[in-house]
Amino acid sequence: MWRYAGLAAVALTLGACDGPLSTLQPAGPVARSLAQLGWTMIVGSGVLLALITGLFALVILRPDRAARMSGRTWIIWGGLVLPALVLPPLVLVSLIAGERLSPSDPVPRIEAEARQWSWTFHYPDHGGAQTEDILHLPSGQAVDIVITSRDVIHSFWVPRLAGKMDAVPGRENVLRLIGGAPGVMEGLCAEFCGLDHTHMRFDVQVHDPEGLAAALSTPVFAPEP
Amino acid sequence: MTAPRPDIDPIRLHKALTRIWATGPGWQRLAAVNHSVVGVRFMVTAAVFFGIGGMLAMLIRAQLATPESAFLGPEIYNQIFTMHGTIMMFLFAIPMLEGLALYMLPKMLGARDLAFPRLSAYGYWCFLFGGMILIGALFAGVAPQSGWFMYTPLSSDVYSPGINADVWLLGVTFVEISALTMAVELTVSILKLRAPGMTLARMPIFAWYILVTALMMVLGFPPLILGSVLLEMERAFGLPFFDPERGGDPLLWQHLFWLFGHPEVYIIFLPAAGALSTMIPTFAQRPLIGYRAVVASIIVMAFVSFGIWVHHMFTTGIPHMALAFFSLGSAIVAVPTAVQMFAWLATLAHGRPRWDVPMLYIFGFIVIFVCGGLTGVMLAMVPFNWQAHDSYFVIAHFHYVLVGGFVFPILAALYYWMPHVTGRLSVHRLSVPAFWLIFAGFNLTFLTMHLTGLLGMPRRVYTYLGHEGWTALNLLSSVGSFVLAMGFALIAIDVLLQARFGPRFRRDPWRAGTLEWATPTPPAAYGFASLPRISERADRLSPGEIGRTLAAGEGYLGFARNGWQETLGVNITTGEPDQIVILPRPTYLPLVLALTTGLVVLSMLFKNYALAVFASIVVACLFVWGARSAGQPRDHGPLPIGLGLSVPPHPEAATSPAVLAMGVTLIADGAFFISLIFGVVYLWLVAPNWPPVEVIEAGLTLPLVVVTCLFAGPIAARAATVALRRQGAVMPWLGVQAVALLTALAAVVALISGALPDPQSHGYAAASFALLAYVCLHLGVAALFVLSNATRLRAGFIGPRRNHDLRLTTAWQDFTAISGVVAVGVVLILPRMMTG
Numbered sequence A: 001m002w003r004y005a006g007l008a009a010v011a012l013t014l015g016a017c018d019g020p021l022s023t024l025q026p027a028g029p030v031a032r033s034l035a036q037l038g039w040t041m042i043v044g045s046g047v048l049l050a051l052i053t054g055l056f057a058l059v060i061l062r063p064d065r066a067a068r069m070s071g072r073t074w075i076i077w078g079g080l081v082l083p084a085l086v087l088p089p090l091v092l093v094s095l096i097a098g099e100r101l102s103p104s105d106p107v108p109r110i111e112a113e114a115r116q117w118s119w120t121f122h123y124p125d126h127g128g129a130q131t132e133d134i135l136h137l138p139s140g141q142a143v144d145i146v147i148t149s150r151d152v153i154h155s156f157w158v159p160r161l162a163g164k165m166d167a168v169p170g171r172e173n174v175l176r177l178i179g180g181a182p183g184v185m186e187g188l189c190a191e192f193c194g195l196d197h198t199h200m201r202f203d204v205q206v207h208d209p210e211g212l213a214a215a216l217s218t219p220v221f222a223p224e225p
Numbered sequence B: 001m002t003a004p005r006p007d008i009d010p011i012r013l014h015k016a017l018t019r020i021w022a023t024g025p026g027w028q029r030l031a032a033v034n035h036s037v038v039g040v041r042f043m044v045t046a047a048v049f050f051g052i053g054g055m056l057a058m059l060i061r062a063q064l065a066t067p068e069s070a071f072l073g074p075e076i077y078n079q080i081f082t083m084h085g086t087i088m089m090f091l092f093a094i095p096m097l098e099g100l101a102l103y104m105l106p107k108m109l110g111a112r113d114l115a116f117p118r119l120s121a122y123g124y125w126c127f128l129f130g131g132m133i134l135i136g137a138l139f140a141g142v143a144p145q146s147g148w149f150m151y152t153p154l155s156s157d158v159y160s161p162g163i164n165a166d167v168w169l170l171g172v173t174f175v176e177i178s179a180l181t182m183a184v185e186l187t188v189s190i191l192k193l194r195a196p197g198m199t200l201a202r203m204p205i206f207a208w209y210i211l212v213t214a215l216m217m218v219l220g221f222p223p224l225i226l227g228s229v230l231l232e233m234e235r236a237f238g239l240p241f242f243d244p245e246r247g248g249d250p251l252l253w254q255h256l257f258w259l260f261g262h263p264e265v266y267i268i269f270l271p272a273a274g275a276l277s278t279m280i281p282t283f284a285q286r287p288l289i290g291y292r293a294v295v296a297s298i299i300v301m302a303f304v305s306f307g308i309w310v311h312h313m314f315t316t317g318i319p320h321m322a323l324a325f326f327s328l329g330s331a332i333v334a335v336p337t338a339v340q341m342f343a344w345l346a347t348l349a350h351g352r353p354r355w356d357v358p359m360l361y362i363f364g365f366i367v368i369f370v371c372g373g374l375t376g377v378m379l380a381m382v383p384f385n386w387q388a389h390d391s392y393f394v395i396a397h398f399h400y401v402l403v404g405g406f407v408f409p410i411l412a413a414l415y416y417w418m419p420h421v422t423g424r425l426s427v428h429r430l431s432v433p434a435f436w437l438i439f440a441g442f443n444l445t446f447l448t449m450h451l452t453g454l455l456g457m458p459r460r461v462y463t464y465l466g467h468e469g470w471t472a473l474n475l476l477s478s479v480g481s482f483v484l485a486m487g488f489a490l491i492a493i494d495v496l497l498q499a500r501f502g503p504r505f506r507r508d509p510w511r512a513g514t515l516e517w518a519t520p521t522p523p524a525a526y527g528f529a530s531l532p533r534i535s536e537r538a539d540r541l542s543p544g545e546i547g548r549t550l551a552a553g554e555g556y557l558g559f560a561r562n563g564w565q566e567t568l569g570v571n572i573t574t575g576e577p578d579q580i581v582i583l584p585r586p587t588y589l590p591l592v593l594a595l596t597t598g599l600v601v602l603s604m605l606f607k608n609y610a611l612a613v614f615a616s617i618v619v620a621c622l623f624v625w626g627a628r629s630a631g632q633p634r635d636h637g638p639l640p641i642g643l644g645l646s647v648p649p650h651p652e653a654a655t656s657p658a659v660l661a662m663g664v665t666l667i668a669d670g671a672f673f674i675s676l677i678f679g680v681v682y683l684w685l686v687a688p689n690w691p692p693v694e695v696i697e698a699g700l701t702l703p704l705v706v707v708t709c710l711f712a713g714p715i716a717a718r719a720a721t722v723a724l725r726r727q728g729a730v731m732p733w734l735g736v737q738a739v740a741l742l743t744a745l746a747a748v749v750a751l752i753s754g755a756l757p758d759p760q761s762h763g764y765a766a767a768s769f770a771l772l773a774y775v776c777l778h779l780g781v782a783a784l785f786v787l788s789n790a791t792r793l794r795a796g797f798i799g800p801r802r803n804h805d806l807r808l809t810t811a812w813q814d815f816t817a818i819s820g821v822v823a824v825g826v827v828l829i830l831p832r833m834m835t836g
């Protein structure tokens, strides 16, 4: 009985994790490893939270037992040993993950230029094709998105594929993306950029090779209304 | 001279001291400078601003409750979330902790007031007027709208025309002036105004927390003030500090802002933790365990917190090495936090915990703050940050930290210390349901936001479409926030009821161990009728008994003398009394000064720069005029303070509070200067469109004149001090200083106008202009010091033993000389070095 209830709860939570912008429904290897890291830390945090709340309850409800450890022991174990056990492995794992996710080997580039309040994408490898507010990506292949801004700071974010990267005027930032299976999802501007920031969104389509060529054969797309 | 006899009739003593210390009735309340009055004013005003900020939060949640809501448009929404953040950080959290410290510290340290009562009053008025400017703008519909961290170039004149952004820059800077004055006030008061025998190691732990907080404010606010000044100069006069087209860099703003903004979080948390470290031992019925470990951990926390600001910038594309460094630092901050947490748990474990309303909030604090801390560690991990940054996950995280780490402790403190303020105990009918409403409402609102964020909802959007999967979660959050609001409404009612109907009590209702409960409640204007001698750690006392002996005048200064408001100053380390600090009486000066400062701010807001200059001059004159008769017109020598001791009044002491305050002020000024140098070097190294085409062409004469005069000033200042000691002529040396200062000023102005390229042309010229303007400002202020010295010397307030004025001038001139030479050096030599 409880098993089924538990399973149902898990299914519900996981179901609630879906969405066109959900980091918890990754659509590519980069986002997948980010989501893994996230889940690991969420579970770990849950355990630690339970531990400390439990200790507080112990201290209040059964002070005689809690007093068996000297004050010094409490502070050394809780304040020094516990963080020493948790933090170094965590930092190491995430540093390695971070390095793995941003390699510098040459891959095809797509330029993303932000301005108030829309995105323009250039595809140098596809005869300079250009699209507005819709990004076409090859499936299963790494690309570098070169992110720039024409006015204020924006931020490029396709949650189901990778983390975000700011578009800073005067600079070029590069974000490595790997699209998974062909499909559609969404992206948005994540840094507040003024009046219409809310609507500075774009569509993302991941294509197989023929699909990509077809999508980019018409040189200029009319901006979405 | 014989000691005035201690007045052993408590009632007579009370009347005599009240006559000296009390603030007058009616309009004279505007002249109040007493720390209890000003402290309560700070806290009540901050609570009102919390109410306003909370209502804005309700508007936000109402708008986001359903997708595509037509309730608020983006113009209004953007103002509302910006103002919500700004109000909560600058008009609620900081002033609230300042008010608490102002009210509590003298009472906990066994002093009658703070070191500079007029400065606290000025700080209060600045805070109030700055807050009113911001709120006024909100009602006029011209509130700031670029978010509480005002990223450039969005907040620059090109993308934010209109006065909205200026309101933020000027209004917040006005409030920051208040914060800086409080930081100086608190640092000096803790170091200097304590009960005899209270060494640093015997201070109640709260004083340690506030000392570290105040020092963090001294170092943390200057970068923000600098950033605001530079951005306002860019907006008003076109100096391109942050404009990448002309050699500025938008990321410079982010560095300056977060250099302040990250320590800010700890500035807010530490006093709250100090309150917890005071309350938890009371409810555990035993002294705090790990006093030394806690002191060490707050100092470590303060240091580390200044080194991790970049974790707010993980997605701006900075190099990976830097990411790793700042990520590690951010994780390390968890250690001192954990030490404190476990010291509290250990204290409870070894005590006999007693359950009361404050303990409920302490429970709430532990659950919520730990959760916020854990998500903080998650966010410090760079790859996770790339996903969660700027999403609702971050909103959830920092509300867990700020509400858990500040609002809950403050509510605990409210129930703990309200009886001290009102003299009445609380009636528990409403407080318990109020707590559960707040606790449940908070978690419903913000726990859900973690998930909303991971589902991709960015912060600062005024609506969403409905297909993203965010709809149900947002509705839950909004419902939760209204439950939360009901909880706060109950608390407001509860507080009013208590103040009106709570039962009265004698002394020390909680059986606490700290001195504030030894004062009469509600507190008398003079605080303690006489001052105690402390011979153990000052959180293990029995305030009930001590209170009785002090009221009978059996401590130090248990008498009224000359109508002076007397309290004792002690040696910083030994805690032995070394001076009687005679405090100023109530005066309208702080109010007038703050109104004039407000006029400066308003005239800059409306771009009437002539008026701004005029009002600034009036402010400067008021400062000089206000100081004209401070101190004593003659030497007194050591005066008896009771219990067989005699010490001189502060003007004749070796280190008066004013001398110490100058030191602290110069540290703040130094932080400002170093931030400016950082900015200049940063632009050289990192900004796009460098190096500049045109650099300064100055020749040799002007720089030599500047440097010579910069050094002549401090030398003449020292000569003046020597002359004073030998009873020689001082005036001529003041004259020499004035000439040196004014010559240097003229030469720097000549450098700016003659040799520097147009400051609007490039970030380089703008930054050099800023450096030289900084030097001018310091020379001008130095001249004011000399002017003040001259008037006070004439009036007889400076004498061979009362030489602090001259020492202040010397210190300021030393600083001016050193920073001036560095500034001129950077302006002249850096271009040669960088361009080869």
Ligand code: HEM
Binding pocket: B054, B057, B058, B060, B061, B081, B082, B084, B085, B086, B088, B089, B092, B093, B146, B147, B148, B149, B395, B399, B402, B403, B406, B407, B445, B459, B460, B461, B481, B484
């Ligand atoms: C009383 C209950 C509170 C509620 C319901 C609430 C709600 C919110 C919400 C929904 C946002 C996000 C707005 C957006 O991004 O569009 C927000 C932002 C913020 N809140 Fe609160 N808040 C509360 C209390 C506080 C407190 C006590 C503080 C600080 C001490 C605080 C500081 C902030 C800050 C700094 C922001 C960021 C504003 C910005 O993005 O510019 N809030 N709050």
Ligand SMILES: [Cu+2]
Binding pocket: A114, A115, A117, A153, A154, A155, A189, A190, A191, A192, A193, A197, A200
């Ligand atoms: Cu944008």
